Amino acid sequence: MILHLNPFSGLAGDMLLGALLDAGASLDAVRRAVALTGLTGWTVDAEEVRTGPLIAVRVRVEVEDDATERSASELQMMAARTGLPIAEAALTAIAEAEGALHGVPAADVHLHELGGHDTLIDIVGCAAALLDLGVTRVHCAPLPLGRGTVRTRHGVLPVPAPATLALLGGAIVRDGGEGEAVTPTGAALLRAAGTVYGAVPEMTLRATGYGAGTREIPDRPNVVVAMLGEPTAETVRQVVLSTNLDDVTGEVLGYVIERVLAAGAADAWVTPAVMKKGRPAHVLNVLTSLELAGRLQKLILAETGSLGLRRGMVEKVALPRRFETVRLYGQEVRMKHGPGGVKPEHDDLVRLAAVTGRPLRELAREALDAL
Incomplete structure (x- = not known):
């Protein structure tokens, strides 16, 4: 929404x-x-x-x-x-x-x-x-x-x-x-x-x-x-911030992704890479609006210690979606509806699994059945 x-x-x-x-x-x-x-x-x-x-x-x-x-x-x-x-x-x-x-x-x-x-x-x-x-x-x-x-x-x-x-x-x-x-x-x-x-x-x-x-x-x-x-279905211009990292642990990378998403990034992901001299590395990518790019750039550089990053403009096609809520075991689970179907929100299922002790895949099926 x-x-x-x-x-x-x-x-x-x-x-x-x-x-x-x-x-x-x-x-x-x-x-x-x-x-x-x-x-x-x-x-x-x-x-x-x-x-x-x-x-x-x-x-x-x-x-x-x-x-x-x-x-x-x-x-x-x-x-x-x-x-x-x-x-x-x-x-x-x-x-x-x-x-x-x-x-x-x-x-x-x-x-x-x-x-x-x-x-x-x-x-x-x-x-x-x-x-x-x-x-x-x-x-x-x-x-x-x-x-x-x-x-x-x-x-x-x-x-x-x-x-x-x-x-x-x-x-x-x-x-x-x-x-x-x-x-x-x-x-x-x-x-x-x-x-x-x-x-x-x-x-x-x-x-x-x-x-x-x-x-x-x-x-x-x-x-x-x-x-x-x-x-509505729309094409929006957004910014991708990318940096190559060969000296950052997986724990730090996961933390940085959590930070940028909490700060308003539209998406964030990491891909493996091989850099010059055969060094194994990761490429951190952050998708964001132009308005937030400067703030997220500072956050990325501060948290990773990288000496620089790349900025590129992309066009993102966003399809319409809507949410509704179902209740399972006394807890609310958000259901995301899009043109291709419906799926429960992963974070809500994780929270519910921690409370109930039930397997995540079974909770996902039960949430769909509850619609």
């Missing part, structure tokens, strides 16, 4: 979560993901509210622990328990941005306003909702930056807040909005999802959701609009 966001009045984590729930994401799936973090003493609810002339969904998060300060590493550890790459990537992005701003390593970052458990719930909840909806691509219209000031632990700061600006590197932005139109949590989620900015992509519209913020804006509804659609 393709998700396109229209941040009409801005974007925050709770607004995005409300829009995804309004578009059809399961609140139970969100609650299950939050429970995996190990957090206790919380509730997540959604209600319909009127904002201006529109009805939208507002998310209400309550926690017994009302502390707003804690280490970024603690929140990252809790997010890692969920197995949701977008949640982990979003919190990592926040830690890296705050560390760069304050001149400390990301591992030593202590979060103030962003240190509350509601930040963790918003981020994990959005990641779970994206997974539940089968979203594989996120697009977003230009973001209004807001104006004015915001009061923080470090004093009064200009809007957009420095952390927000750091997280929005590469985004398309515009003037507009009063106050803090885009929050660091919203910006981190967009970065973690590998968001592409611009016009609405060609797609068959399937659902629309409206997520409400908590502020009242005099002249407009305070909402973000989520449009969910299936891609």
Whole structure:
């Protein structure tokens, strides 16, 4: 599924979560993901509210622990328990941005306003909702930056807040909005999802959701609009990043593939090769959008130690596909439908096999039978 966001009045984590729930994401799936973090003493609810002339969904998060300060590493550890790459990537992005701003390593970052458990719930909840909806691509219209000031632990700061600006590197932005139109949590989620900015992509519209913020804006509804659609058959131009590696272990190669996919790469693979002087090697290939190529290039070079790589433009033909969910042994398994047939998502089967102890091939057959 393709998700396109229209941040009409801005974007925050709770607004995005409300829009995804309004578009059809399961609140139970969100609650299950939050429970995996190990957090206790919380509730997540959604209600319909009127904002201006529109009805939208507002998310209400309550926690017994009302502390707003804690280490970024603690929140990252809790997010890692969920197995949701977008949640982990979003919190990592926040830690890296705050560390760069304050001149400390990301591992030593202590979060103030962003240190509350509601930040963790918003981020994990959005990641779970994206997974539940089968979203594989996120697009977003230009973001209004807001104006004015915001009061923080470090004093009064200009809007957009420095952390927000750091997280929005590469985004398309515009003037507009009063106050803090885009929050660091919203910006981190967009970065973690590998968001592409611009016009609405060609797609068959399937659902629309409206997520409400908590502020009242005099002249407009305070909402973000989520449009969910299936891609049509289309040819898109993408970039292939390739590098030859003769001194990198298989474990590192597997790790790099996980990192680039979590950062938004469309695909990644490794092929064996024989280099000059008969040296055995591997060729790492990463397929990505032009917008993400620069960021992924830096990641590849940093993680592999390679002294260079090749960039090539390719045309990718993408056929339409859609997802539906079946339940097996109390767990959800996504089923991918394409012109050539249907198959269960491998990661969901692996998770189910670990829970049930049943063979993977039998679970795949049972998932097909459950349709």
